[in-house]
Amino acid sequence: MRIIKPESLHLQAYAILKGEILEGEYRPGERIVEAKIANKLGISRGPVREAIRMLIQDGLLTYNDGYVRVYQPTLEDVVDIFQCRESLEALAVSLAIEQITDNEKKQLANNLELTYHAYQQKKSIELSKLDQEFHDIIIQASRNKQLIELLDVIRTKIHYMRITMVQGEFYPSFVSEHEKLIQFLVDGKETKATTLMKTHIQKGLEGVLMHIGNVQSR
Structure with a gap:
């Protein structure tokens, strides 16, 4: 280019x-x-x-x-980034419950449909983009400019780590967790939404660390 x-x-x-x-x-x-x-x-x-x-x-x-x-991330970098992401995205989903628009809800539903399709076909690059889009919609729906700016840097590093360290792999239940997150958002269940978002991101970290451990043991 x-x-x-x-x-x-x-x-x-x-x-x-x-x-x-x-x-x-x-x-x-x-x-x-x-x-x-x-x-x-x-x-x-x-x-x-x-x-x-x-x-x-x-x-x-x-x-x-x-x-x-x-940038060549260390294991400590990975853990630090995911810890920040966990707290900030839990806040984002909490704020989004009050601020999210009908159009954004439709965007999430469309994203979920495309994600299921990509997951069934094992299209890892497309999945990575759709996963980032899913979280971006929720982050933008928070309407908190400072939060959006902070997460912009973090999500870029997360995407980079996924591409370079785990080749875009995803754990099996992540799509169903996206579906539950959407439902909790729509139903206004703040506690369940924030708890699930934290669990969702913790599983993502566990997957990255497990993959790195498997690679290093070969």
């Missing part, structure tokens, strides 16, 4: 590079060379430098010992 428009070059470079990182085109720990990226995109190094700075802010790139590298 190359830059095709003259305006906002750094934003275009940022979007392209971020997409490539989240799709697993770069290995964790791989060095990112500014000149090579600029040449690949067909632009000067200035916009690429700004895009890299933005990705460092996102946590997808790191700067150490004079080199920029793709």
Whole structure:
């Protein structure tokens, strides 16, 4: 992919590079060379430098010992991120119960239908996108701007970890949990919704840790 428009070059470079990182085109720990990226995109190094700075802010790139590298999460990073996500998304679903619109409820129902279909066909990349969309709808429905901004960074790292560390795998009951979450939202059952959201995210963490453990034991 190359830059095709003259305006906002750094934003275009940022979007392209971020997409490539989240799709697993770069290995964790791989060095990112500014000149090579600029040449690949067909632009000067200035916009690429700004895009890299933005990705460092996102946590997808790191700067150490004079080199920029793709983020390589540790086990401690994984646990820390999921702990933050658990608390923040429990708050999000609690707020969403009061704020969610009929249109957002329809979006969740449509997402669930597509998720069941993708799960039956074992389409892991599509499942990952649908799972993120499901949580995004609930987060946006909270109407809390600060919460939305905090979770934006966290969800990006979660998606990256899933792609690079567990190849998009999902535990068997996650789809049915999405269905229950929607029902609790619609019925206004705040305690059940927040409890289930916490359990849902804890299971996600357990799945990641189990997969990492299996890989390391091979």
